Amino acid sequence: MPSGLQNLDYAAFVVLFCIGLYMVLARSNLVKKLLGLNIMETAVFAFIVTSGMVDDGTAPILGNGVAGPFASPLPHALILTGIVVAVSITALALALIVEIHRQCGTIEADELKGAE
Amino acid sequence: MALAIAAAAVPMLAGVMALPRPGDPAAPVHARVAAHVVAHGAEETGAENLVTAVLLAYRGYDTFGEVTVMFAALAAVMTVLAPRPRERSPEPADGVAISPVVVFVIRLLAPFIAAFAVLVVLRGNVSPGGGFQGGVMLGALLVLLSVVTGRGNERPLLEPRLASWLQAAGPLTFTLVALLGFATAGAVLALPADPAWARGAMLLALELGIGVGTAAIILGLFLQMRGW
Amino acid sequence: MSEFFDLVMLALLIGMALAVARTRDLLAAVILFSGYSLVMCLLWQHRGAPDVAMTEAAVGAGVTTILFLLAIGRTGRRER
Numbered sequence: 001m002p003s004g005l006q007n008l009d010y011a012a013f014v015v016l017f018c019i020g021l022y023m024v025l026a027r028s029n030l031v032k033k034l035l036g037l038n039i040m041e042t043a044v045f046a047f048i049v050t051s052g053m054v055d056d057g058t059a060p061i062l063g064n065g066v067a068g069p070f071a072s073p074l075p076h077a078l079i080l081t082g083i084v085v086a087v088s089i090t091a092l093a094l095a096l097i098v099e100i101h102r103q104c105g106t107i108e109a110d111e112l113k114g115a116e
Numbered sequence: 117m118a119l120a121i122a123a124a125a126v127p128m129l130a131g132v133m134a135l136p137r138p139g140d141p142a143a144p145v146h147a148r149v150a151a152h153v154v155a156h157g158a159e160e161t162g163a164e165n166l167v168t169a170v171l172l173a174y175r176g177y178d179t180f181g182e183v184t185v186m187f188a189a190l191a192a193v194m195t196v197l198a199p200r201p202r203e204r205s206p207e208p209a210d211g212v213a214i215s216p217v218v219v220f221v222i223r224l225l226a227p228f229i230a231a232f233a234v235l236v237v238l239r240g241n242v243s244p245g246g247g248f249q250g251g252v253m254l255g256a257l258l259v260l261l262s263v264v265t266g267r268g269n270e271r272p273l274l275e276p277r278l279a280s281w282l283q284a285a286g287p288l289t290f291t292l293v294a295l296l297g298f299a300t301a302g303a304v305l306a307l308p309a310d311p312a313w314a315r316g317a318m319l320l321a322l323e324l325g326i327g328v329g330t331a332a333i334i335l336g337l338f339l340q341m342r343g344w
Numbered sequence: 345m346s347e348f349f350d351l352v353m354l355a356l357l358i359g360m361a362l363a364v365a366r367t368r369d370l371l372a373a374v375i376l377f378s379g380y381s382l383v384m385c386l387l388w389q390h391r392g393a394p395d396v397a398m399t400e401a402a403v404g405a406g407v408t409t410i411l412f413l414l415a416i417g418r419t420g421r422r423e424r
């Protein structure tokens with residue numbers, strides 16, 4: 001069982017995830033909720049990229065004469081797709097927020113709950 | 117509230133503490149598929165950038181899904197923000213006039229940014245980068261130029277029908293390469309091993325398709341949200 | 345030395361995330377989020393992931409910030 005101090009990075013990402021979760025659950029402004037969702041997403045991406053790292057490893061790009069342990073390229077490809085999907089989600093959510101403001105005049109979830 | 121977050125955080129922390137140390141070369145994440153990709157990736161796919169090799173060759177279907185998701189997001193944004201038939205389009209907010217220094221600097225830098233973005237797209241095989249990174253840079257440059265030259269939805273930088281085709285360039289290129297792969301190598305999205313130039317050409321076509329598609333989609337998203 | 349850099353980066357990330365959670369001004373929150381995205385990009389570059397770092401820099405500090413600014417320009421700057 002590795003000592004706790006070595007997994008400090010992972011613990012920091014869990015803390016970031018919980019900060020994002022707090023923003024999604026506790027704030028009533030929709031833009032704040034979306035920011036919290038983005039923080040949660042980047043915390044998860046950071047966790048997965050960190051899990052693919054190797055001690056003294058270099059980027060997984062073979063040049064001429066680049067040797068040595070490489071960081072694993074699979075998490076990087078996974079996270080690239082994940083970042084693209086996160087951007088798409090953010091764009092669509094922002095479009096919906098703008099439309100909600102146009103229709104209901106407010107973007108606070110507490111006021112929206114009583115709206116209809 | 118605090119109880120809910122604590123209930124979420126405590127199992128995550130416990131699980132995360134039990135993982136192998138980050139950076140451990142003997143961790144299971146490096147064991148099977150990653151070891152094969154690192155050892156044989158360059159000769160099997162012809163791409164020295166192993167992340168591009170994984171994205172376009174080993175996991176090509178996921179990238180196909182990714183470009184389709186981006187295109188679908190743009191289509192959904194266009195649907196949500198479409199003006200109602202009886203409403204006028206939303207009035208653009210009065211903004212601060214752009215200072216001529218900013219205009220001059222952006223016009224000076226634009227060719228260099230465009231050249232760098234195209235370089236990143238085309239050299240995705242051998243250096244860090246690839247279709248998506250260059251595409252986002254090109255898209256951001258188009259957004260900057262739209263703001264600086266003041267052309268919004270009236271005379272946009274890309275005329276609408278051309279813009280629609282360019283936005284669909286990502287999924288269209290993937291479909292084309294998938295069919296080509298089926299015709300030449302017997303499986304959908306396969307890369308033919310025999311003529312090395314054919315393999316390189318298909319990878320390049322995929323990179324260009326992703327790059328151009330992403331740039332057009334980002335410009336489209338900006339114009340939709342701006343609502344001119 | 346490298347661990348010190350890591351600790352500083354992680355502390356900055358957590359500090360910026362807390363600041364985004366607490367501020368009531370949405371413009372400040374969006375700009376802080378853009379800075380958070382930049383620090384995340386530096387962290388990934390330090391972990392040997394230049395592709396992911398380039399993507400996060402272009403997307404987080406570029407596209408996401410632009411879209412957020414357009415949205416709060418239309419809906420209102422302060423959170424009630």
